Amino acid sequence: xxxxxxxxxxxxxxxxxxxxxxxxxxxxxxxxxxxxxxxxxxxxxxxxxxxxxxxxxxxxxxxxxxxxxxxxxxxxxxxxxxxxxxxxxxxxxxxxxxxxxxxxxxxxxxxxxxxxxxxxxxxxxxxxxxxxxxxxxxxxxxxxxxxxxxxxxxxxxxxxxxxxxxxxxxxxxxxxxxxxxxxxxxxxxxxxxxxxxxxxxxxxxxxxxxxxxxxxxxxxxxxxxxxxxxxxxxxxxxxxxxxxxxxxxxxxxxxxxxxxxxxxxxxxxxxxxxxxxxxxxxxxxxxxxxxxxxxxxxxxxxxxxxxxxxxxxxxxxxxxxxxxxxxxxxxxxxxxxxxxxxxxxxxxxxxxxxxxxxxxxxxxxxxxxxxxxxxxxxxxxxxxxxxxxxxxxxxxxxxxxxxxxxxxxxxxxx
Amino acid sequence: xxxxxxxxxxxxxxxxxxxxxxxxxxxxxxxxxxxxxxxxxxxxxxxxxxxxxxxxxxxxxxxxxxxxxxxxxxxxxxxxxxxxxxxxxxxxxxxxxxxxxxxxxxxxxxxxxxxxxxxxxxxxxxxxxxxxxxxxxxxxxxxxxxxxxxxxxxxxxxxxxxxxxxxxxxxxxxxxxxxxxxxxxxxxxxxxxxxxxxxxxxxxxxxxxxxxxxxxxxxxxxxxxxxxxxxxxxxxxxxxxxxxxxxxxxxxxxxxxxxxxxxxxxxxxxxxxxxxxxxxxxxxxxxxxxxxxxxxxxxxxxxxxxxxxxxxxxxxxxxxxxxxxxxxxxxxxxxxxxxxxxxxxxxxxxxxxxxxxxxxxxxxxxxxxxxxxxxxxxxxxxxxxxxxxxxxxxxxxxxxxxxxxxxxxxxxxx
Numbered sequence: 064x065x066x067x068x069x070x071x072x073x074x075x076x077x078x079x080x081x082x083x084x085x086x087x088x089x090x091x092x093x094x095x096x097x098x099x100x101x102x103x104x105x106x107x108x109x110x111x112x113x114x115x116x117x118x119x120x121x122x123x124x125x126x127x128x129x130x131x132x133x134x135x136x137x138x139x140x141x142x143x144x145x146x147x148x149x150x151x152x153x154x155x156x157x158x159x160x161x162x163x164x165x166x167x168x169x170x171x172x173x174x175x176x177x178x179x180x181x182x183x184x185x186x187x188x189x190x191x192x193x194x195x196x197x198x199x200x201x202x203x204x205x206x207x208x209x210x211x212x213x214x215x216x217x218x219x220x221x222x223x224x225x226x227x228x229x230x231x232x233x234x235x236x237x238x239x240x241x242x243x244x245x246x247x248x249x250x251x252x253x254x255x256x257x258x259x260x261x262x263x264x265x266x267x268x269x270x271x272x273x274x275x276x277x278x279x280x281x282x283x284x285x286x287x288x289x290x291x292x293x294x295x296x297x298x299x300x301x302x303x304x305x306x307x308x309x310x311x312x313x314x315x316x317x318x319x320x321x322x323x324x325x326x327x328x329x330x331x332x333x334x335x336x337x338x339x340x341x342x343x344x345x346x347x348x349x350x351x352x353x354x355x356x357x358x359x360x361x362x363x364x365x366x367x368x369x370x371x372x373x374x375x376x377x378x379x380x381x382x383x384x385x386x387x388x389x390x391x392x393x394x395x396x397x398x399x400x401x402x403x404x405x406x407x408x409x410x411x412x413x414x415x416x417x418x419x420x421x422x423x424x425x426x427x428x429x430x431x432x433x434x435x436x437x438x439x440x441x442x443x444x445x446x447x448x449x450x451x452x453x454x455x456x457x458x459x460x461x462x463x464x465x466x467x468x469x470x471x472x473x474x475x476x477x
Numbered sequence: 478x479x480x481x482x483x484x485x486x487x488x489x490x491x492x493x494x495x496x497x498x499x500x501x502x503x504x505x506x507x508x509x510x511x512x513x514x515x516x517x518x519x520x521x522x523x524x525x526x527x528x529x530x531x532x533x534x535x536x537x538x539x540x541x542x543x544x545x546x547x548x549x550x551x552x553x554x555x556x557x558x559x560x561x562x563x564x565x566x567x568x569x570x571x572x573x574x575x576x577x578x579x580x581x582x583x584x585x586x587x588x589x590x591x592x593x594x595x596x597x598x599x600x601x602x603x604x605x606x607x608x609x610x611x612x613x614x615x616x617x618x619x620x621x622x623x624x625x626x627x628x629x630x631x632x633x634x635x636x637x638x639x640x641x642x643x644x645x646x647x648x649x650x651x652x653x654x655x656x657x658x659x660x661x662x663x664x665x666x667x668x669x670x671x672x673x674x675x676x677x678x679x680x681x682x683x684x685x686x687x688x689x690x691x692x693x694x695x696x697x698x699x700x701x702x703x704x705x706x707x708x709x710x711x712x713x714x715x716x717x718x719x720x721x722x723x724x725x726x727x728x729x730x731x732x733x734x735x736x737x738x739x740x741x742x743x744x745x746x747x748x749x750x751x752x753x754x755x756x757x758x759x760x761x762x763x764x765x766x767x768x769x770x771x772x773x774x775x776x777x778x779x780x781x782x783x784x785x786x787x788x789x790x791x792x793x794x795x796x797x798x799x800x801x802x803x804x805x806x807x808x809x810x811x812x813x814x815x816x817x818x819x820x821x822x823x824x825x826x827x828x829x830x831x832x833x834x835x836x837x838x839x840x841x842x843x844x845x846x847x848x849x850x851x852x853x854x855x856x857x858x859x860x861x862x863x864x865x866x867x868x869x870x871x872x873x874x875x876x877x878x879x880x881x882x883x884x885x886x887x888x889x890x891x
Binding site for chain 2: 171212231254461
């Protein structure tokens with residue numbers, strides 16, 4: 064907290080001290096707050112040289128830019144500092160010269176959300192809470208359950224009735240108390256909100272907690288340093304709630320403010336066509352209209368995104384744009400990414416790559432541009448969707464009858 | 478290959494040049510070969526100081542101890558240098574003072590096998606093969622498919638008829654040609670062997686390929702360096718085929734030979750009670766008797782382990798021992814590891830932890846000993862088994878009726 068100067072409402076612009084816990088007292092629950100820092104003071108500590116000497120290879124290496132105390136107790140599982148992989152074969156496939164993937168599926172519970180949850184559990188401990196809660200069935204929930212376990216905190220997670228059993232299993236393995244609410248996501252969300260208030264638990268819903276996005280931004284901080292301070296022309300991120308892309312942009316903006324990078328990348332926000340209210344708000348300039356989401360990319364199937372404004376402002380400020388892709392394009396992106404790079408991306412992660420492909424085809428991204436796509440989650444988390452992306456294996460007899468024909472078909476023998 | 482002096486048969490002791498490709502020409506298919514190095518020459522290059530200055534944070538940082546050329550083309554996905562996590566809460570739970578987990582579920586495709594497959598694809602490329610093959614449904618297969626994709630090679634994978642669909646899905650995502658053999662694992666293995674011979678593919682079956690274990694040993698090399706050259710009293714590894722524990726022991730033996738560590742840890746080899754032919758061979762001193770494996774830990778459900786001799790020799794040389802655990806103990810280890818550390822271990826990985834618990838209870842490991850257990854694979858790879866380990870979530874109404882009672886039961890409110 065050494066360099067945090069306060070909190071500023073994204074809607075009304077009012078500023079507050081950090082004694083305000085969640086949203087803007089004037090605007091109420093829609094008044095998302097943004098953490099403010101003393102950048103001139105940070106610039107004295109955070110330099111290319113000082114970073115090069117740091118031995119902390121996790122997202123905590125950027126502590127000056129995080130809303131945590133110097134003496135904060137940190138989770139034992141290392142979060143972040145995930146690999147950036149340059150991939151020529153996938154670049155060629157998408158019609159590009161230079162493509163990087165930032166593989167955040169390598170985080171402890173397999174998604175970028177670990178960055179946010181890690182900050183969440185540190186804040187919970189700082190505020191002397193023993194219980195932290197959220198509503199989710201996806202990566203936010205599993206990352207919270209895992210990080211809370213790593214930190215010795217209890218987690219309470221509200222899931223909707225139809226939460227897929229494999230996702231619930233992860234939560235239970237991490238020892239979370241899982242409350243399955245007879246209703247949909249909105250019911251689970253409302254009950255988690257009222258329960259946090261009633262029982263005094265720390266609230267990890269990124270819809271209201273201003274600190275989580277600070278964790279998410281570390282993915283952008285790392286990109287700058289891992290690419291040796293030469294940021295790509297475009298950075299593609301899939302968009303559901305809007306919090307992640309806002310965080311990534313904040314990172315680039317901060318790195319520029321600190322003089323660590325020369326220019327900033329354009330942000331490409333990508334939504335699934337069946338769940339695209341943020342793209343609509345971006346294109347029309349009108350306030351967000353809630354929709355009923357329908358897409359295979361469940362991690363970004365958000366009908367009422369609560370960080371939509373932050374996302375729209377981020378993409379605008381970067382000079383970038385937003386586009387949508389169909390589910391079939393997402394499945395194709397899962398296939399070509401797996402086949403050409405060995406990275407298994409979950410559907411929401413592949414959405415960013417599908418968006419790059421479409422943006423190149425539509426001339427939004429030039430073929431000579433350098434592009435980085437953020438792989439936000441590991442495909443192992445949602446094997447069922449992957450099954451929709453692939454064909455069947457070949458059946459053969461144990462004596463090998465028919466094998467030669469299959470191999471000829473595959474071009475393996477002539 | 479700079480420091481490789483040759484290959485030595487584990488059975489008959491004959492030595493060969495590296496022109497021999499797979500097993501001992503004298504002993505045939507059971508004659509596993511072991512890679513020999515010029516340790517005095519390596520000792521001049523590989524020192525604590527030289528390692529401290531290396532920027533390569535992957536398992537390739539130990540190149541002098543790997544059977545690859547100086548100019549070898551490496552896969553683009555970083556393998557290894559996975560975290561070692563000290564966990565006081567799990568240590569207490571198991572009755573120990575000091576416990577570390579080496580989380581190899583953080584590898585690219587989620588298991589320790591990525592280390593072996595990475596060496597496999599490098600060797601395939603070195604020998605100018607375009608196709609690499611194996612028989613497996615598990616981690617060996619998915620790691621081969623992923624590493625081959627990362628390297629631009631084709632992979633051909635033979636799976637038995639009953640291969641679980643989620644595991645096959647991973648292979649297909651990575652673009653592997655998956656051949657489902659109407660029969661069991663032994664049929665798939667035999668057809669993969671004859672196909673490699675007939676079509677001239679590179680063979681990644683660790684039953685015969687001498688280089689894969691060299692990849693696996695890097696987990697042990699890393700443990701030495703990550704624990705600042707103070708190795709623990711015991712290192713626990715689950716045992717299926719036997720190749721992994723042999724590799725880990727080879728690492729400690731090499732580090733001692735090079736003068737980088739003072740002593741070596743005792744190895745605790747842990748098998749599932751329903752698939753324990755190696756423990757039986759270790760205890761009786763008799764040759765291995767094949768069995769029909771029955772255990773939830775499918776990655777170590779091996780009835781005819783082909784590296785059993787290497788494993789027995791390794792455990793004996795270390796002064797350690799082997800024990801078995803029941804499936805219920807494995808499930809309990811998955812639960813307590815998840816709840817107390819935030820690490821989701823697959824059943825075969827949790828087997829090592831269950832073994833530590835039993836070894837402490839039986840007085841084999843003293844309560845004051847320091848212990849490291851290798852988490853060989855990520856639980857996300859086998860959600861179905863995890864479902865057997867957990868209880869159900871609590872069902873509640875959207876208005877929160879009944880919530881207070883549940884919270885009282887859980888001890889969250891009084």
